[in-house]
Each structure stands twice: as C-alpha cells, then as structure tokens.
Amino acid sequence: MKELINAFKNNKLALISLAFILIVILAAIFAPYIAPYNPDKINVNSILLPPSFAHPLGTDQLGRDVLSRLIYGSRISIEVGFIAVSISLFIGIIVGSYAGYYGGIIDSILMRFVDIMLTFPSFFLILAISAILKPSIINIMIIIGLTSWMGVARIIRAEFAQNKEKDYALASKASGASAAYIMFSEILPNTIAPILVSATLGIAAAILIQASLAFLGIGIMPPTPSWGGMLSRGKTYIMIAWWLTLFPGIAILLTVLSFNLIGEAVRDALDPRYSGEK
Helix, strand or coil: CHHHHHHHHHCHHHHHHHHHHHHHHHHHHCHHHHCCCCCCCCCHHHCCCCCCCCCCCCECCCCCEHHHHHHHHHHHHHHHHHHHHHHHHHHHHHHHHHHHHHCHHHHHHHHHHHHHHHHCCHHHHHHHHHHHCCCCHHHHHHHHHHCCCHHHHHHHHHHHHHHCCCHHHHHHHHCCCCHHHHHHHHHHHHHHHHHHHHHHHHHHHHHHHHHHHHHCCCCCCCCCCCHHHHHHHHHHHCCCCCHHHHHHHHHHHHHHHHHHHHHHHHHHHHCHHHHCCC
16 A cells, blocks of 8 residues: 555656546536536527636537536446446456466366457447447446456456465465465455556546447437537537537546556556566
8 A cells, every 4th residue: 555655646647647536536426516507407598608607618509508517427437437347347356266266177268258258349349239238327337347357357367377376375275275265365365456457447448438339329318418428419519619529528538548547557556567667
C-alpha cells in the first residue's frame, strides 16, 4: 500500500486522473442532487441553446440540459465499467487459477478454450450478441464481462504457475492444506498486482465498449442518458450545435484515459518488473 501511495505522489498525471475518476464516481452517486435540471425534461423553448450561464454545456435538440445528462450518463459508464470488470475478473481468476495450479490436462483444456474464445473478435462478438438480446444495461454488463475475461485468465494462469512452486505454497501443501485453500488463501493474495492492473484497464475498455455500442444505437435506449448515446444523437447536429458531440466526447476520452493512467501507475508501483525499468 505504501508503494502505491508513493507511486501516485510521484506521478502527477496519475494523481490528477485519480482525482478526476473520484469526481466522476461522486457525480454518478449524487447525480439527483447536483444535476441542475431533470435530464429527461423536454423544453421546446430551449432547443439547441449554446453554452450559457443558465445551461453551462448548452441544450440538446429536445431542449434538455446537456450538463445534467452528462452527470446522469456517468452512472451508466461507472456501472458498466465496474460490474462488467467484476464479472470478467471472477471468471478469469477461476479459470486461470485452476489452469495454473493444476497444470497438465486441466491446463491444456482450459487454455485451449481460452484460445478458442480469443479467435473471435471481441467487439464484433459483443455487437452480435447485443443485437440479438433485449437491449438493457444489465445485458450489456453481462455481455462485456463474459467476453473479456480471457486476458485475465492468461495472466492469472502465469502467476499461479509461478507462485505454486514458491516456498510458502509448498509449505502449505506439505502441512496438508487443501488445494482450494492454497489457491485462494495463499497464492491469490500474492497476485493482487496484476489483478488490480487488469481491473483498472478493464474498466476503461468496458466504458469504451459501452459508449461504442450506444453510439451504434445498441444497448442503452432513449431517453436514458449515456455518453455514447449523446454522442450518437449529437452527430446529426454537429454543424449547428457542436457542444452536443464535444462534451460527451471529452467525458469519454478523459474517463478512459484516466483509468488507463491509473492502471499504469498501479502496475509500476506493485510490479517490480516494470518499476525496476525506470
């Protein structure tokens, strides 16, 4: 933990990114209290108003406040990011741990399945499944989680294969501890670094995928505000209302970039293979 704190202290970009993500999370949690307007309220007298004191980020084609919709849209991005990654981490850790710890035929079967899953382009697989299933935020989170665990499984498999031969794991095995205990109480805590890195980078990827699906009109349906959906509908008015695409685009860019920078800082702090290079 001390190394992690020092890494953020010495990395200004990562610290700024962490502060930005905290602001986004707080905005998502307290959206009903900080949004200046109802994000779904249509106002025919305020259609396509440019940024002003009354509407700092302008209004859209239905007179809805863009700032309020951005704030509420952060809820979708944060929910999808964290829950989809939780699903992918759970599956990836289970598959990777069993493959790495047991090796042999179990490792071969599980890793061949991972290889088969990796042959399918993830985004197009997500796109196809999303188009078939009923559009909902829950389905999007599950689909992203079920199609993004393979990289985690490979990382965890390598960590378990290496750590199972270390003294602490061998001592537990010699004392008669069960395989499950050794795997999840001894080895797993020692793989926290790659798990945290995978989580932060995975959240960024999940947010970007969800925004891309919403941009294509898949997943989150109007009038629920989402950054990708706002970007998609705003492109129609890009020549006369630039703010409809600029601000959602900036929100997506900064959020994804911030999670990536945080992931790199965590990796540098907790993984000596990277920190030693600097």
